[in-house]
Amino acid sequence: MDTLLQRWDRLSPHATFIGPEDDLPRPTALLFHGCGGIRAHLPRYAEAAKAKGWRAAIVDSYAPRGWSREFAMATVCTGLMFRGDRRAGDVLASIAGVSARADVDASTLLVGGWSHGGWGIMEAMSADRRPGALGVADPGSVDLGGVRGAYLAYPYVGLVAVNRMRPWRHCPRILAVVARRDHLTTVRNAERVHEMVRRCGAEVETWMAEGTHSFDEPMSAPPMRYDENLTAEALDRFGRLLEDLAPVRPLRGPA
Template sequence: MTAHMDTLSDRWARLEPFTAVVGPDDDRPRPTALLFHGCGGLRGHLPMYAAAAKAAGWRAVIVDSYAPRGWSRQFAMATVCTGLMLRGHERAGDILATIRGVSARPDVDASKLVLAGWSHGGWGIMEAMSADRSLPSLGVADPGAVSLDGVQATYLAYPYVGVAALNRMRPWKHCPKTLAVISAKDHLTTVRNAERIHAMVRNCGAEVETWVADGTHSFDEPMTALPMRYDPDLTQEAIRRFVALLEDAAVAPPLA
């Protein structure tokens, strides 16, 4: 007996109740950023990016991949952060399902989406961009049942590109404009390894900008769990660059 595999619509039905939509208080179809947390789960920094997107006239959708699965932060730290569960290719199923679900909202311009992922979330986005979606994969039965045409850009914040990311050198099939944030003091990758991977992505025709931030992994997360250390100045610069990427990707309707 094979285990039941979610369709994209099944997966979105599970994720949607735990999804926060932030944006201007109107029902105009606006360009929308989809935000995917790191392996430590939903933390205080994603709402800062969502607020910045809102101020720029965008909507932002913050997706919690753990609550729908009944996982606590402690459980995720012990399993996902250690690579035992929910590898990047499986997380990609959440990303595709979110694109499909959010694209159906009347207050979202589905032709103007940006995917943003932090660490494990960035890994998931990279898997979604590079996978062969003609077969059941990425933890879902129908990964090809959503178009990526509306994805205009990706924001990859210190994405996980270490040894467990087996497909990290697999070329992307969808090649949007990308801003990759590399942490100079990242304990999970060297700058050289990260640069090599982002150069490979550039080969598919994507415009890939890399910014080497002089901080640790998760430098924009307001906590310190050594070797990771919060840097408020770098965080403000990261948010500024995130908003600049949004504004490069699409023009939002003016705020009322």
């Protein structure tokens, strides 16, 4: 079983870092893809973070494991393997690994997850983190104090997410995106989950997006449908959340 350090050693070669061209310690957003793997929308969110003076790390959970998109669609997206509690190990390892970088302000982090990635974040925030939990040997060894925000884009909170009503242990500020026509959950179920999180003392803002699951991912996979206008609004809301957590820091000028 991996330690968090060993897990990050596996993940880091496949993580993409985007941000200002300097070595200043900057607030950083960690972005976790949905069950279909890295898709074209995540770099847009990373660029939105860069525009606010943040760094972003897009963490690929599949490449280190040698999984193709087709394999993931047949196994992860169907709930057969690598459920949210297993993905949470990647979330914690990424927090630990990214926090150790000299160009990262470890006191100001945001975790962002889309669908399955949001599920993994929710498991990481609510788990008891005893040794061996979440598929890693030492899940309790990472300090979550620097995680000041979470962006949850239509997180998976369906029947397979059996821990969706488990109270959170770490409660950052949250922007939760609920898709009105999400075929994987009812709006009421999503609202119940977010209300439970709110009871732990977190500031939870919900945005009801009038679209489908994965509305911000360019694709053609009914019942999911891409919506550029909603995507633009999602990017704007994401950027404003980052700005609220840590105002833009000026880029380093010429020497």
